[in-house]
Amino acid sequence: MQAYKKTFEELNKEVEKVIVGQSEVIEQVVASVLCDSNALLEGYPGLAKTMLVRSLAQAMDLRFSRIQSTPDLMPSDITGTYIIEEVSGKRQFKFQPGPVFANIVLADEINRATPKTQSALLEAMQEKQVTVGNSTYKLDLPFFVLATQNPIEQEGTYPLPEAQADRFLLKIKVGYPSYEQELEIVNKYAEELKEHKIKTILNKQQLLHLQGITRQVPIAKDLKEKIVKLVTSTRNMNELIEYGASPRASIGLILASKARALINGRNYVAVEDVKAMAYPVLRHRIILNFEAERKGMTTDDAVKHIIEGKGVK
Amino acid sequence: MRNFEEVIREIKRSLDNLVIFDTFLNSTVLFLACYLALAITGMQPLFALVPAMGFLLASLFFKLRESKILAVESAYPELREKLRTAADNLNMHNLVVDELHTELVKEVKRVEASRFFDEKKTYVKVMAVIILSFSMLFLTPVHLDAASIAVKVGNMTERIPINFVGIGNERFYESNLTAGMEAGAVVAGNLYGQRSVAVLGSEELLLQLKTASQDLNIRKESDVSQKDFTENYPNEVYVSSAASFEENIPKERQELVKNYFKNLAES
Numbered sequence: 413m414q415a416y417k418k419t420f421e422e423l424n425k426e427v428e429k430v431i432v433g434q435s436e437v438i439e440q441v442v443a444s445v446l447c448d449s450n451a452l453l454e455g456y457p458g459l460a461k462t463m464l465v466r467s468l469a470q471a472m473d474l475r476f477s478r479i480q481s482t483p484d485l486m487p488s489d490i491t492g493t494y495i496i497e498e499v500s501g502k503r504q505f506k507f508q509p510g511p512v513f514a515n516i517v518l519a520d521e522i523n524r525a526t527p528k529t530q531s532a533l534l535e536a537m538q539e540k541q542v543t544v545g546n547s548t549y550k551l552d553l554p555f556f557v558l559a560t561q562n563p564i565e566q567e568g569t570y571p572l573p574e575a576q577a578d579r580f581l582l583k584i585k586v587g588y589p590s591y592e593q594e595l596e597i598v599n600k601y602a603e604e605l606k607e608h609k610i611k612t613i614l615n616k617q618q619l620l621h622l623q624g625i626t627r628q629v630p631i632a633k634d635l636k637e638k639i640v641k642l643v644t645s646t647r648n649m650n651e652l653i654e655y656g657a658s659p660r661a662s663i664g665l666i667l668a669s670k671a672r673a674l675i676n677g678r679n680y681v682a683v684e685d686v687k688a689m690a691y692p693v694l695r696h697r698i699i700l701n702f703e704a705e706r707k708g709m710t711t712d713d714a715v716k717h718i719i720e721g722k723g724v725k
Numbered sequence: 726m727r728n729f730e731e732v733i734r735e736i737k738r739s740l741d742n743l744v745i746f747d748t749f750l751n752s753t754v755l756f757l758a759c760y761l762a763l764a765i766t767g768m769q770p771l772f773a774l775v776p777a778m779g780f781l782l783a784s785l786f787f788k789l790r791e792s793k794i795l796a797v798e799s800a801y802p803e804l805r806e807k808l809r810t811a812a813d814n815l816n817m818h819n820l821v822v823d824e825l826h827t828e829l830v831k832e833v834k835r836v837e838a839s840r841f842f843d844e845k846k847t848y849v850k851v852m853a854v855i856i857l858s859f860s861m862l863f864l865t866p867v868h869l870d871a872a873s874i875a876v877k878v879g880n881m882t883e884r885i886p887i888n889f890v891g892i893g894n895e896r897f898y899e900s901n902l903t904a905g906m907e908a909g910a911v912v913a914g915n916l917y918g919q920r921s922v923a924v925l926g927s928e929e930l931l932l933q934l935k936t937a938s939q940d941l942n943i944r945k946e947s948d949v950s951q952k953d954f955t956e957n958y959p960n961e962v963y964v965s966s967a968a969s970f971e972e973n974i975p976k977e978r979q980e981l982v983k984n985y986f987k988n989l990a991e992s
Contacts, residue, residue: 413824628821630814632806679825680810 416622417677423471423613430467430608431460432600433593440584440692441468441558443671445619446626447581449664450537450557452522452572452696455586457562464586465518465558470610472619474515474554479533481525483570487532491542492549507544512536515554515616522559523569533557534576554619574655574699581664582689583696622674629670631681639665639686645718646694652704652714657697665693691715729826732833733794733812739838740793748788750850752781757857764861800840804832 420442427438437453441464444451453461462478469476479490492510496503511517512533519525519533536542537557542549559580561572577583589597614622640662647656666681668689673681695711704714759773794812798805811825 413821625821628819630810630817630822630825632810633813634809635806679821679828680807682806 413677413679416674419613420675426471426610426613427464427467429610431464432596433589434464434586437464437584437586439672439675440582442675443668444582445556446623446671446674447667448554448623449581450579451582451584452577452580453558453560453584453586454563456564459586459588461560461586462518462520465516467610469516471613473612473615476516476518477511477514478518478520479511480520481522481529483524483526485525485529487529490529490532491536491544493544507547512542513551515552515556517557519557519559521562523561523571525570527570530570530572530576534579537579554616554623577696578658578660580696581668582692584692626671626674629673629679629681631666631670635681635683635686636666642690642718646698649718652700652709652717653698654701655699657694661693661697665689668693687719690719729811729830730815732830733815736797736833736836737793740796740841741789743838743841744788745785748781748784750847751784752777754850754853754857755780757854757861761857761861765864796841797836801836
C-alpha cells in the first residue's frame with residue numbers, strides 16, 4: 413500500500429508542476445478515476461480546470477479530448493457521425509468517431525449544451541458505448557467524463573437535471589488559490605513562456621489494476637452502516653432538504669472513501685475518508701427546501717449538519 | 726505464521742478470561758458483604774447467594790457480549806479502525822485484505838493483556854474479600870446480635886463482677902446476678918451460660934453454690950469397724966409356683982435345697 417501511496421504522490425507532484433495548489437481537487441479527480449466514474453467540476457472561469465484535466469491525462473498516459481459545449485452543439489458532434497468517403501472510386505459511408513472516443517473527455521460548460529446533446533454524452537458515460545444509427549461502438553477503457561460547470565452566467569444555459577447530475581460520482585468545487593499560490597502562478601506563467609513537461613506516472617494497465625484494487629479495500633461494518641444512515645437521513649430531513657440522495661449516493665460514498673484510503677496508502681477505510689468524501693458525493697444529489705434557501709444555506713451546510721448529527725466521528 | 730483469525734480468537738479468549746475473573750471477584754465481594762450484613766441482622770445468611778448470583782449472571786451476560794475489538798482499539802489508538810475493519814472482513818481474501826491481516830498479525834503482538842488488567846482495583850477487591858472473610862470468622866462464634874446491642878448498649882448500667890479463682894482451690898467462680906443486669910449481655914466464662922437461662926418465668930433465681938469440702942485427713946485412718954448386720958432373711962424360703970411347674974421333690978431333698986441356699990446367703 414505504501415507503494416501505491418508513493419505512486420499517487422508522484423502523480424500529484426507531476427501535476428503540481430503545472431497546476432499550483434488544488435491538491436484537494438487533484439485528489440478528488442484521481443478518486444473519481446479510480447472508482448471508474450465521472451466527475452463534475454464546478455468553478456469560476458480561469459481556475460485551470462481544463463489544464464488540470466489535461467495534465468492528469470498526460471500523467472496517466474490517457475487519450476484526452478475536450479468538448480466545448482455551446483447551445484448549437486449537436487449529439488453527433490460528440491459521438492461522431494458517418495461521412496461519405498471515396499475509396500477506389502467507390503463512395504461509402506465511414507464512421508468518423510467523435511471526441512467522446514478518448515479515455516478522458518472534458519466536457520466544458522456542459523450546462524451550455526442542449527439537453528439532447530447532454531443526453532448523448534450521458535449515454536456514453538453510463539453505457540461506455542455509443543450508438544450511431546444502427547451501430548454500437550464500444551468506448552476504449554478506461555473512460556471518464558469530467559464535465560465542468562460555470563456557477564455564474566447561468567442565463568441561456570440548460571442546468572443538468574438532478575437525475576442526470578446523479579450520474580456523476582463527485583461534484584468537485586474548484587476554488588480560488590490563496591495569495592501565495594497566486595503569486596507562484598504569476599511567477600510561473602507571466603514571466604517566461606516555458607512548457608512544463610509532465611512525466612507519465614501510470615499507464616492504462618496500471619490504472620485498470622488500481623481500479624480493481626480500489627474495490628478490494630475493506631471497510632468496517634459499523635462505518636458502512638454509518639454511511640447508509642447518513643445517506644438515508646438526507647431523505648428524512650424535511651426541515652432542510654426537499655429531496656434526498658438516492659442509493660447511488662451510498663454506493664458512491666463507499667467507493668469514493670475506498671479510493672481516498674488507497675490514495676493515502678491505507679489498506680482500510682477510515683472515518684476521515686468518509687467525512688472528506690461526503691461533501692463531493694452528496695452536494696449535487698440533494699435539493700434544499702425553500703426554508704433552507706431562504707436562510708442562505710448551501711448543500712454543503714446541509715451535509716455538514718447531517719454529518720455532525722449522525723456522529724460520524 | 727499465525728493467521729489473523731487465530732489472533733482474533735486469542736484476543737477474545739484472553740479478554741473474556743479477564744472479564745470472567747473480574748466478574749467472579751466482584752460477585753464474591755458482593756456475596757461476602759451481603760452474607761455478613763444478613764448474619765449480623767439475624768437473617769438467613771445464605772440469602773446472600775441471590776444478589777450475588779444475579780449480579781454474576783447479568784454481569785457476565787452483558788460484559789461477554791461487549792466487543793473485545795473495540796476494547797483493544799481504545800487501549801491502542803494506533804489500531805483504531807484498522808483492527809475492526811480487519812475483524813469485520815475476516816473471511817474476505819484479496820490482495821489488500823490479506824496485506825491488512827498480515828500487518829495486524831505483527832502489530833497485535835504489542836497488545837498485552839496486562840493493559841486491560843486494573844491492578845489497583847483488583848488489589849482493593851482482593852483485600853475486601855480477605856477483610857470480609859476474617860470479619861465473618863471473628864463475628865460468627867461470638868453470636869453478635871447487632872440489633873440488641875444497638876438498643877441495649879445505651880441502657881447497660883452495671884457489669885457482671887467476675888471473680889476467677891485459680892484451679893485447685895475450693896471455690897469456683899461466683900457470680901452475682903443482680904436485677905440490674907439485662908439478659909443478653911455476654912459474661913465471659915460464666916458456667917451457667919446466658920443469664921436469660923436463669924430466668925424462670927418472671928422470677929429470677931438467686932443461686933449460690935454450696936461449697937463442698939474435699940479435705941482428706943490421712944491421720945484419721947483406722948481399721949474397718951466390725952458391724953453387725955441384722956438378718957432379715959426369712960426362716961422359710963419357698964417359692965410358690967404354678968401347679969404346672971410344681972416338681973415332685975421328695976421331702977428329704979427339699980431340706981437339702983433349703984440348706985444349700987441358706988449356706989449361700991451366709992457365705
